[in-house]
Amino acid sequence: MRTTDSTRWTGALRALSAAAAWLCALAWLAPLAYALWASLHGAADETRFALDAPWTLANFVDAWHAAPFGRYYVNTVLLVLGILVVQLVLSTLAAYAFATVPFRGNGVAFWLVLVQLVIAPDVLISENYNTMAKLGLVDTLAAIGLPFFASAFAIFLLRQAFKAVPKELDEAAEIEGCSRLLRLWKVYVPLARPTYVAFALVSVAAHWNMLLWPIVVTNRPESRPLTVGLAIFAGQEAGVSWSMLSAATVIIIAPLLVAFLVFQRQFVQSFMRAGIR
């Protein structure tokens, strides 16, 4: 008697919990679903959720012409890829040294690197802006990217990956006459591939989303990334309908969202790796 009672209770609780989960999921998706809806409908239908409301791409066309989103796109892609490539090269070299070369002072050097994990360069906006002004780089993509060319996080991840490479492989390559740098290229880099993929996803997502530092260091549309463009677009007082703002928002998030849907598993895993540092 007691068992059937308790199973009935558990069943009810389970159903309740499932309902709560679904409600929560819908609430979590609602803002995004709404943005998609508004971006694909005319201003009259942006809040009238009827299935027969006419669909349109006009908002995308209007938004695209209302601000130089084409330029912003090119800037963001150049910025994100530029940062990633330099980060990968510099971090690979540094991580290789930390993992395999017992050089004097490596402890001090590693601590200096780790400082960047705690104090990100985009927190030091005032001083870094001064530096960029002195270098004459204000209003350039280089100024946005330069502080991120070194990545303590990448160095840390790659150092772990390189340390896990079996010593025998390294020694075998040495006996075959491979120089140290050639061994890095032939032995270490291929074996650390999953780490590279994970870091690349996190780096691209992080720098695609950057806002504060680019706002500080750029003044002209020619050097601005998408996020700054959207912030300015959203900040306009007049002339922007919600449908148009939604379309602009969708324009910004589409590539990341599509990439996320395609590489879901890798994304989740790399974010997990990114957190465990």
Add this chain to the structure above:
Amino acid sequence: MSRTSVIAAGAAAVPGTAAARARRDTIGGWALVAPSLVVIAAFTLYPVVLSLVHAFTAPRGGVTLQQVHAMVDDEVLHKVFVNNLVFAAVTVPASIVIALAMALWVNGKIRGRAFLRLAFFTPTVLPMVAAASIWLYFYTPSYGPIDRLLHVFGLPGHNWLGTPETALPAIMVVTIWKEAGFFMIFYLAGLQNMAPELEEASRLEGASAWYHFRRVTLPLLMPTTLFVMVVAMTASFKQVEHIFVMTRGGPDNASSLLLYYIYKVAFTFYDEHYAAVLTLVLVATLLLLAFLQFRVLERRIHYR
């Protein structure tokens, strides 16, 4: 060029003394590390040193405590710092609790697991600017979905972002919405690493699901909780994108946070010496949190 040749020389199996080899290693090691170190020195270490110098010198030169005094008397700073503490004190526990619930749901035998996981995690990949501009619409007085929903239930609308009492809470909601899915992933990893025998044992002992959760699952997830907590606290001092789009710190600094205030002092009031003092406050806060994180990670290792 010289860099590669040094390393090549180090690798060639030329028989040399141990001391010579150590010297080659040291030169080669520093050469490999140098490019990254130069960037970190220029844009992380040097700015901190520069902040220290600026904080204690007058704009026309000479050592001064003027800025420090200004800081002590600055009511806006106090407000902004309290805002930041409130922001952390609410968003951190709230997103942790929601993240844990999400992880438990997604880890259990629920229908549509994959869809739920996707729904919870999606906000994490959106740029905060984009998320904020969507939410800006949700909060629009009388016209936005939230007020419309209130009207349906016969409740009056409200200017969520324009009222001092609700501006910061409204931003906190967006933060929780954006972050919970990210923390869910860590809890999910923790849950999946748990031995299934534990639940079996509890069932055999006749313990209720709630008892098992409170006495077994929750304590075992403690290291994850501590870790997520420090990550969330650090983030709460570094994120300002939503403020840019949604309130610009207003009304009357009611929704301003420390980093946003630094931005305003440095780039609206152009007071770089005072901005330097504020930057030091932020750096000190981040270092303190990092120290906590370090302790947590140490403890996490002991757990294993």
